[in-house]
Amino acid sequence: MEKTHYISNDQLTFERIDQILKQGFKLALSEQSKNNIIKCREYLDTKMKNHDGPIYGINTGFGALYDKQISREDLGNLQRNLVMSHACGIGDEVPHEIVKIMILLKIQSLSYGHSGVQLSTVERLIDFFNHDVLPVIYQFGSLGASGDLAPLAHMCLPMLGMGEVYYKGERMSGEKMLKTLNWEPIGLRSKEGLALLNGTQFMSAYGVFLTLKVWKLSQLADVISAVSLDAFDGRIEPFHDSVHQIRHHLGQIITARRMRFLLEGSELINRPKVHVQDPYSFRCIPQVHGASKDSINYVSYVFNNEINAVTDNPTIFPDEDLIISAGNFHGQPLALALDNLCIAMAELGSISERRTYQLLAGKRGLPHFLVANPGLNSGFMIPQYTAASIVSRNKQLCTPASVDTIESSQGQEDHVSMGANAATKAYQVAMNLERILAIELFNAAQALEFQRPAKSSPFIEKFVAGYRKKVKFIQNDKTMYDDMARSVEYLQEVKLELPER
Numbered sequence: 001m002e003k004t005h006y007i008s009n010d011q012l013t014f015e016r017i018d019q020i021l022k023q024g025f026k027l028a029l030s031e032q033s034k035n036n037i038i039k040c041r042e043y044l045d046t047k048m049k050n051h052d053g054p055i056y057g058i059n060t061g062f063g064a065l066y067d068k069q070i071s072r073e074d075l076g077n078l079q080r081n082l083v084m085s086h087a088c089g090i091g092d093e094v095p096h097e098i099v100k101i102m103i104l105l106k107i108q109s110l111s112y113g114h115s116g117v118q119l120s121t122v123e124r125l126i127d128f129f130n131h132d133v134l135p136v137i138y139q140f141g142s143l144g145a146s147g148d149l150a151p152l153a154h155m156c157l158p159m160l161g162m163g164e165v166y167y168k169g170e171r172m173s174g175e176k177m178l179k180t181l182n183w184e185p186i187g188l189r190s191k192e193g194l195a196l197l198n199g200t201q202f203m204s205a206y207g208v209f210l211t212l213k214v215w216k217l218s219q220l221a222d223v224i225s226a227v228s229l230d231a232f233d234g235r236i237e238p239f240h241d242s243v244h245q246i247r248h249h250l251g252q253i254i255t256a257r258r259m260r261f262l263l264e265g266s267e268l269i270n271r272p273k274v275h276v277q278d279p280y281s282f283r284c285i286p287q288v289h290g291a292s293k294d295s296i297n298y299v300s301y302v303f304n305n306e307i308n309a310v311t312d313n314p315t316i317f318p319d320e321d322l323i324i325s326a327g328n329f330h331g332q333p334l335a336l337a338l339d340n341l342c343i344a345m346a347e348l349g350s351i352s353e354r355r356t357y358q359l360l361a362g363k364r365g366l367p368h369f370l371v372a373n374p375g376l377n378s379g380f381m382i383p384q385y386t387a388a389s390i391v392s393r394n395k396q397l398c399t400p401a402s403v404d405t406i407e408s409s410q411g412q413e414d415h416v417s418m419g420a421n422a423a424t425k426a427y428q429v430a431m432n433l434e435r436i437l438a439i440e441l442f443n444a445a446q447a448l449e450f451q452r453p454a455k456s457s458p459f460i461e462k463f464v465a466g467y468r469k470k471v472k473f474i475q476n477d478k479t480m481y482d483d484m485a486r487s488v489e490y491l492q493e494v495k496l497e498l499p500e501r
C-alpha cells in the first residue's frame with residue numbers, strides 16, 4: 001500500500017525524512033499548506049496590481065542590478081531569465097540521494113506561504129519527488145549566500161523544459177522528460193524564480209544526509225573501538241561512570257556508558273591484566289568520541305531549525321501587508337555547523353587509525369602485523385598505511401570554509417558563507433571516516449582471533465560473527481583491497497541496536 005507524507009506546518013524531523021526516503025513515501029500538500037501557498041500568491045498578485053514602486057526581485061533586477069525596475073509585462077521573463085542565467089554549476093554531480101532531499105526541503109520551505117509561488121509550481125516539485133525525476137546538479141557554484149543559487153537553478157531548470165534529469169535510470173533533457181511524462185512546462189510568474197533559487201536547500205540537504213549518516217558512524221566508532229579494546233586486552237576501569245560524572249560532558253558520559261554496555265559479559269575485559277594503563281587511543285575513547293557526539297548534537301540542532309525554515313528572499317507576510325528584503329538565505333549558521341561536523345568526524349577517524357596502529361605493534365599477546373608468520377608475510381601492515389593516508393586527507397579537508405568570503409555581484413553581496421564548500425567537503429570526510437572505521441574493524445576482528453579461546457561480550461561476538469560472513473580470518477598474505485571494500489559494505493548494511501542514553 002502506497003504511503004503518503006503530507007507537507008504541513010508540523011515540524012519535519014530527521015527521523016521522518018529518513019522514513020520518507022527509505023520507505024518510499026510519496027509527498028502531498030496538506031490543505032493547510034495549499035491554503036498558505038494560495039493566500040500568499042493572491043496577496044502578491046493584488047499587491048503588484050496596485051503598486052508601482054520597486055520591490056526587490058519582484059519587479060527589479062537582482063543583486064547589483066537591484067536598481068533596474070522591470071515592466072509588468074516582463075515579470076515572467078525576468079524570473080525565467082533568472083533561472084537560466086544562474087544555472088552555472090560545474091564539477092562532479094550531486095549524489096542522487098542528496099538531490100532528492102533538496103527537492104523535499106524546497107517543497108517544505110515553500111509550503112509555509114511566505115514565498116509567493118504558484119500552487120502549480122510547488123506541485124510540480126512534488127511530481128519530481130514522487131516520480132523520482134532527479135535533476136542533474138553540480139557540486140560547485142554556490143557561495144552559500146544569496147543561498148544556493150547555482151545548484152537550485154539546476155534543480156529547477158527541468159520544470160521549464162531545460163537542463164537535464166535522471167529518470168528511470170536514463171539521463172535525458174528536461175524537454176524530453178516533460179514529453180515522456182506528458183507534463184507542461186511551468187510558466188513562472190513574478191517572484192517565483194527568486195523563491196526557487198534563493199534558499200539553503202543545497203547546504204541543508206547535505207547537512208541532513210550527513211547528520212543521518214554520522215549518527216550511525218558515531219555508533220559504529222563505539223562498537224568497533226570496543227572490539228579493538230578487547231582484542232588489545234584493554235582495561236575497563238577508564239569507563240567507570242564516576243570518572244565521567246565529575247567532568248559533566250554529556251557525550252563523554254554516554255560514550256562510557258555505551259562502552260560498558262558493549263563489553264558486558266566479556267571474558268577478555270574481565271580477566272586479570274599485567275599492564276596498568278592503556279594508550280590514549282583506548283583509554284580516552286569516552287573523551288574523544290564524546291566530544292564528537294556533542295558536536296554532532298549541535299549540528300543536528302542547527303539543521304533541525306533550517307529544514308523547518310523559510311530561507312528565500314524577499315519574504316512575504318500577507319497578514320502584516322509586508323514584503324521584506326532581508327537575508328535568511330545566508331548560510332553562515334550552516335557553514336559553521338558543517339565545519340564543526342568535519343572536525344568531529346575527522347577526530348573519530350584519527351583516533352580509530354591510532355587504535356589500528358597499536359594492534360599491529362606485537363603487544364599484549366598479538367603477533368606483529370597480526371599474522372602468525374610475520375616476515376614471510378607482511379600481514380596487516382599496509383591497511384594501516386591506507387588508513388593513515390585517509391586520516392591525513394581528512395585533516396586537510398578540515399580547513400574551515402566558513403571563515404572565507406569572496407565579494408560578488410559588484411560588492412552588493414560582499415560577505416558570503418561558503419557553506420556549500422563546507423557541505424561538499426564534509427561529505428568527503430564522512431565517506432572517509434566510514435573507510436577508516438572499516439579498516440579498524442578489519443584489523444580488530446583479526447586481532448580478536450589471537451586472543452582465543454577467550455571470548456568477548458555476547459554483543460561483540462555477534463557483531464564480529466556477522467562481519468565474518470563477509471570477511472574471513474587471514475592466515476597468509478593475500479590481496480586485501482576486496483576485503484577492505486567488503487568491510488565498508490558491512491558497516492553500511494549492519495543494523496545496530498544500542499541504548500542512546
